[in-house]
Amino acid sequence: MLSMPSPDNPVRISILVAARNEEQNIERCLRSLDLLDFPKEQLEIIIGDDDSEDNTAWITQQFSAGKPEFKYVKITSRISGLKGKANVLAQLAHIARGEYFFYCDADIEVQPGWASQMLSHFKQKTGVVVGVTRMKKNRHLLADMLSMEWLFALTAMRFFSHFKIPITGMGNNMAVTREAYFKIGGYEKIGFSIVEDYALFMGIVRGGFDFEMAYKTEVISISEPVNTFPELLRQRKRWMHGVMESYWVTRLSLFVSSLIVPILFLLSIWFPINPVSSIVQYYVLVTAISLTAVVLLKQPDLWKAALLFWFYMVSIGLIMLVNYYLPSRTVWKGREY
Template identity: 25%
Template sequence: MIIAIFITFIFIVLRFTVTLFNFISNPKLPHIKSPYRQLVSVLIPVRNEQDNILALLESIYDQDYTEYEVIILDDGSDDNTYNICEVFASKHHQFRVMKGKKLPHDWLGKNYACYQLAKEAKGDYFLFLDADEKVNDSLLNSAVHRMRLYNLGLLSLFTNQQMDTFGEKAVVPLMHYILLNLLPLRLVYLVKNSTVAAASGQFMLFDAAIYRKNEWHKQVKDRVVEDVEIMRIVKSSGYNGEALLANGMISCRMYKSYTEAVNGFSKNFLAGFNYSIITLLIYLVIIIGGPMIVMMTLNLQLIVFMIGLIILTRIMISLSASQNAWLNVLLHPLQMINLTIIAFMAIQKHLTKTTVWKGRQV
């Protein structure tokens, strides 16, 4: 019992320290207004996104950067996605839409779609976005400025999350919670070793010349969590990579219900632990079982100390991610239950090879 309590507090203090470092270092993309003139190819793979894609296209058209092209690749949609994109592109000359080729057996869908898009792009930078996002002013200027300032091969942003339903609020904040609780984000750039890597496929901005030379998506053609793997390969190839928080310049509504959120997170949750079920189970035992053991001691000082660190951690992460801090504190127990559900769903899908996303097995 004493050993379990000791391990629990060591882990809580370490996680608090990481969170404090992230909060103080403020790893956000700075807003830059100075205009740049480099051509940015905005590349958007879509599959059955008729409810989302128009809002993204309109937000790109309304933002303040002028030197861009937008290429949308329809990856076998069976809804009205292609027609919506085609109508929009016919009225806006910087936009065009294409249909993707048949998926080869040794590729995953999104990776192959991104590979095809890069082949069509003409820009100095390649920006890959997901269809369920919205961009705001300063995003492209700020991102291009960062690429040039730090000589980056890849800049990835963790977008601000839009959550409308209670189910989303009980699940989606787990993404920033795990990220900012376990990884000092500034180290992705500062530490050149490729093992220190983080990225989000929701915003991946590449130096186009480097991308054309290396064809990053081809190198990870069969990887479910291609974003983190690309960051690792970029760094191991000797290029600079950086991952930051979006600082309000791009937002995303990842899922629209509790069921969508749980299924979506379980798709790639195990990949964050390098597909090690043992490592994931140890993490769950410490992060959830540990505090329960501390509560069972009925030692008021230990309990107050533990709860205090957890509350401070949730507040700092929520403020960094522009989320409702007190709501996340209140929902913390429920979010930990959902974390457990997601983890066991991920294990079950991995063992039975039944992970499906957008109608395809992955």
């Protein structure tokens, strides 16, 4: 059962936003948060500026002026060996007063009903709720493929959630209870991870709390896509750390989907299978799941991407594996990890 805010502390939801060098995106994010259909007196929005080197601070402070629910915090120190986004969110958690911590990236645009719809998924033992994200519409083919990738993965996560199999969290659209966060010791106890959302999600699940997926149109958040292939490689280098630390089902599915074509041809040497027929069947399966996601989440603009997604998935999976194992540093937001 959801608890109500006390008269001494009316804040029910604290939205925590970590921002670094987001002058191109931060105002769009703040405007969407300002339009949330949720009582202002029960809401606080805390933006942690991770020592940005651009106009992120000025834009945030100008927008927040006269809006008491918005709070700007400059983050210049590190705690408990943390760095990057994990360090920012750890510090914001100690400032936040809400019973629930909602996470949203600085390049995300949320829907007006996001907060209330996510909140409705918390039950008595729920510690974490994961939402749905896609890219902006009508940008370019890569953006559509990235959107389809999110929806495909989240549909798979939704399937496994019915069997209580945890896959991963999603730092751009996720919410946790204050109780769960501090019971597991927060990011200070979890320790540094470049994929802090996965680390927090799994920490809460391993701490004995249930998880839920808010698999519905009303909670879909809109992200800014990467626009170039080098940007995509840098992003995926970071993501692969999360995949390799995740549940075995996730790791296995990545290897199988990435290497499915050579695997089937090799198997055909020893077993009586037709590799071409098997590849066609795999294409049909992936496309069926993709189209199901498009229909269930009401994203009709992605139907063409759904038909092409198998080719993208096989290609990007192999590229991610090669890129991950190449001896290079992970660079994100101008910092090396």
